[in-house]
Amino acid sequence: MSSDNGRRRGGDSGQSGEHGEQLALIRESVRKAKEPKARPRTWRGAKLAGELPVARVLVDKGPVHLDRLWDYAVPAELDAQAQPGVRVRVRFGAGTRQVRGGRREGGGLLDGYVVERVAESQYQGPLAALAQVVSPEPVLGPALLRLCRAVADRYAGSLADVLQLAVPPRHARIEAEPSPELLPPPAAPAPGSWSRYPAGPAYLDAVVRGDTPRAVWTALPGPHWAAELARAAVAALASGRGALLVVPDGRTAARVDAELTALLGAGRHVLLTAGLGPEERYRRWLAVNRGAVRAVVGTRAAMFAPVRDLGLVALWDDGDSSHSDPSAPQPHAREVLELRAAQEKAAFLLGAFGRTVEAAQLVETGWALPLAADRAVVRAAAPRIRTVGEHDEARDAAARAARLPTVAWEAAREGLRHGPVLVQVPRRGYVPRLACERCREPARCAHCAGPLEARGQDGGLHCGWCGRESGPWHCPECGGFRLRAQVVGARRTAEELGRAFPGVPVRTSGRDHVLDTVPDRPALVVSTPGAEPVAEGLGYAAALLLDGWALLNRPDLRAGEEALRRWLGAAALVRGQEAGGTVVVVADPALRPVQALVRWDPAGHAARELADRAELGFPPVSRMASVTGPPEAVAEFLAMAELPDGAEVLGPVPVPAALPGRPRRPGDAPPGERWERALLRVRPGQGAALAAALKTTQAVRLARREGEPVRLRVDPPDIG
DNA sequence: AGCACGCCGACT
DNA sequence: GTCGGCGTGCTC
Numbered sequence: 178m179s180s181d182n183g184r185r186r187g188g189d190s191g192q193s194g195e196h197g198e199q200l201a202l203i204r205e206s207v208r209k210a211k212e213p214k215a216r217p218r219t220w221r222g223a224k225l226a227g228e229l230p231v232a233r234v235l236v237d238k239g240p241v242h243l244d245r246l247w248d249y250a251v252p253a254e255l256d257a258q259a260q261p262g263v264r265v266r267v268r269f270g271a272g273t274r275q276v277r278g279g280r281r282e283g284g285g286l287l288d289g290y291v292v293e294r295v296a297e298s299q300y301q302g303p304l305a306a307l308a309q310v311v312s313p314e315p316v317l318g319p320a321l322l323r324l325c326r327a328v329a330d331r332y333a334g335s336l337a338d339v340l341q342l343a344v345p346p347r348h349a350r351i352e353a354e355p356s357p358e359l360l361p362p363p364a365a366p367a368p369g370s371w372s373r374y375p376a377g378p379a380y381l382d383a384v385v386r387g388d389t390p391r392a393v394w395t396a397l398p399g400p401h402w403a404a405e406l407a408r409a410a411v412a413a414l415a416s417g418r419g420a421l422l423v424v425p426d427g428r429t430a431a432r433v434d435a436e437l438t439a440l441l442g443a444g445r446h447v448l449l450t451a452g453l454g455p456e457e458r459y460r461r462w463l464a465v466n467r468g469a470v471r472a473v474v475g476t477r478a479a480m481f482a483p484v485r486d487l488g489l490v491a492l493w494d495d496g497d498s499s500h501s502d503p504s505a506p507q508p509h510a511r512e513v514l515e516l517r518a519a520q521e522k523a524a525f526l527l528g529a530f531g532r533t534v535e536a537a538q539l540v541e542t543g544w545a546l547p548l549a550a551d552r553a554v555v556r557a558a559a560p561r562i563r564t565v566g567e568h569d570e571a572r573d574a575a576a577r578a579a580r581l582p583t584v585a586w587e588a589a590r591e592g593l594r595h596g597p598v599l600v601q602v603p604r605r606g607y608v609p610r611l612a613c614e615r616c617r618e619p620a621r622c623a624h625c626a627g628p629l630e631a632r633g634q635d636g637g638l639h640c641g642w643c644g645r646e647s648g649p650w651h652c653p654e655c656g657g658f659r660l661r662a663q664v665v666g667a668r669r670t671a672e673e674l675g676r677a678f679p680g681v682p683v684r685t686s687g688r689d690h691v692l693d694t695v696p697d698r699p700a701l702v703v704s705t706p707g708a709e710p711v712a713e714g715l716g717y718a719a720a721l722l723l724d725g726w727a728l729l730n731r732p733d734l735r736a737g738e739e740a741l742r743r744w745l746g747a748a749a750l751v752r753g754q755e756a757g758g759t760v761v762v763v764a765d766p767a768l769r770p771v772q773a774l775v776r777w778d779p780a781g782h783a784a785r786e787l788a789d790r791a792e793l794g795f796p797p798v799s800r801m802a803s804v805t806g807p808p809e810a811v812a813e814f815l816a817m818a819e820l821p822d823g824a825e826v827l828g829p830v831p832v833p834a835a836l837p838g839r840p841r842r843p844g845d846a847p848p849g850e851r852w853e854r855a856l857l858r859v860r861p862g863q864g865a866a867l868a869a870a871l872k873t874t875q876a877v878r879l880a881r882r883e884g885e886p887v888r889l890r891v892d893p894p895d896i897g
Numbered sequence: 898a899g900c901a902c903g904c905c906g907a908c909t
Numbered sequence: 910g911t912c913g914g915c916g917t918g919c920t921c
């Protein structure tokens with residue numbers, strides 16, 4: 178039998194009472210609450226603020242952060258400082274309330290933000306007072322708060338979690354410094370290389386005029402996109418508004434920063450990246466928050482930068498996985514910037530060499546317009562692309578030693594006569610599966626059909642899902658018995674190429690040592706995808722894209738899109754075909770992404786992928802979310818959740834165990850535990866309802882502490 | 898998460 | 910009566 182304590186406390190004064198003093202105390206607080214005017218103007222003897230004496234506070238993180246606002250009394254001496262947006266400390270927790278003697282004080286001090294000041298509280302009970310105003314700096318303005326709320330709702334996460342991503346930690350010393358003077362807006366930019374796009378100058382003009390054009394921009398290959406991005410930001414500044422550019426990594430941010438400096442000089446923009454260190458980052462963030470600087474270029478955390486009067490948000494290369502924040506609730510920069518463009522009435526520019534299905538959907542729904550060059554211009558700017566099958570064995574002994582097909586060998590040799598040659602090799606760890614050497618059929622576990630993996634160097638096989646050892650393997654399709662091992666890494670490829678091309682310098686760029694640029698001289702540059710150095714001058718004379726099968730064989734819905742994105746990224750660094758640039762891709766020419774590369778048609782590829790997704794009911798046409806955790810917890814969660822009409826539950830299925838080598842990602846089970854994952858799918862337009870249902874269920878389960886918590890992920894990245 | 902409150906059994 | 914273990918629910 179449950180106690181009726183809560184109900185009485187809740188304020189039903191009609192209960193007959195036998196609990197003497199206790200009940201009298203409760204009645205008293207209820208009476209006070211029902212007559213707000215009777216609320217004392219003092220708190221434990223201290224005077225309260227005369228105007229708006231109640232602060233609504235968001236508690237930043239508690240043991241269990243409760244995703245709602247809490248009312249606190251504002252003492253008179255904090256009245257002036259406790260303005261909306263400032264950081265405060267409050268006592269929170271049972272024991273805070275005044276007990277009989279009225280002297281008790283308990284609960285820990287927690288950090289929070291004043292969200293608003295109001296005249297009265299709805300709370301039926303005595304309010305505790307704000308303990309402290311940490312700083313009078315209003316760091317959570319109304320626009321940022323609204324954005325964070327929307328992001329929390331979109332991702333079924335808590336506001337506190339989102340604020341942790343959006344508001345940087347405080348440094349008192351930095352706050353004491355003055356921010357620089359706001360410089361006057363620059364003149365409208367000349368179109369520059371934007372005139373290569375028929376709609377380019379018009380897009381800039383619209384931004385300069387103060388309009389809010391939205392575009393999905395397919396960038397021409399070559400190095401001009403960084404300057405074009407900078408020019409778009411200048412257009413927003415020229416309109417008297419602010420600009421925000423988000424790019425995947427610090428290296429890219431530095432390039433765009435340099436272009437902005439070239440156009441604007443110093444002082445009108447800031448670079449915001451993690452590499453700055455917390456203090457410098459806070460200094461720059463404050464300059465933006467105070468309105469002293471109106472343009473920002475940065476990596477994903479900058480997507481929340483509180484730019485005043487936002488006129489343009491732009492995102493470069495939305496297919497790059499680093500645009501997904503790894504911290505809960507894992508918001509994606511593209512989605513956040515879409516929300517910002519809508520909420521803050523800003524122009525939107527999504528640029529890339531490739532196109533994601535999400536970008537294709539923005540175009541298809543008419544939310545954004547395509548911004549691309551004419552076919553003839555594209556063809557002239559892009560290198561010549563040749564394909565070669567994997568089994569095209571080279572006759573030349575040197576080429577065979579380097580595992581290069583004849584066509585690739587010849588392209589490299591020819592390219593080296595004119596400049597540097599890029600060789601793109603997938604990262605070693607990137608290939609998740611072993612496959613039949615003859616027919617490429619992935620090797621699967623005989624028990625659970627999970628992917629087989631090689632353990633260490635000894636060649637023993639085990640299943641990546643159930644961990645069982647596998648005996649001698651033979652291919653169920655073609656009867657082959659040899660497995661294709663993981664891709665040869667960049668280093669060994671470099672060694673082999675060095676032997677094949679004696680006298681040619683070989684440089685490598687990869688995870689550990691990323692080169693920014695290479696000189697315009699003959700050299701072989703071996704790089705993993707994403708780490709390709711920019712070749713100075715005209716660009717690379719040629720590029721070889723090796724081991725295409727490894728990129729395409731990933732068990733991921735996005736494998737084709739991702740392979741194309743990586744190829745385009747490398748090929749865009751190569752000279753145009755009129756300047757003799759050549760790219761050789763080693764992959765089956767019948768495959769859709771390979772054909773899209775040959776035709777340099779990322780928009781067409783994305784449109785077809787989107788159509789496929791629509792037919793299969795996959796995101797982004799439908800909206801999906803995952804629920805991960807111990808099997809009982811997932812089952813209970815699903816039983817309790819009131820999902821929107823027509824929602825489908827797929828699974829749950831066991832989550833593949835986290836591999837010993839790989840770092841644990843959110844959603845992986847802790848070592849030794851078996852977790853399950855269910856996927857939820859709703860029709861287009863029901864995404865918000867799904868997120869709301871998940872959030873409610875999670876909140877109820879956490880509050881009641883029913884069973885173990887589950888992890889929620891809206892837009893799970895690895896379906897397939 | 899803490900913490901207080903109420904219930905209920907064990908002991909003075 | 911009074912003390913304290915334990916279950917439940919609240920935290921402005």
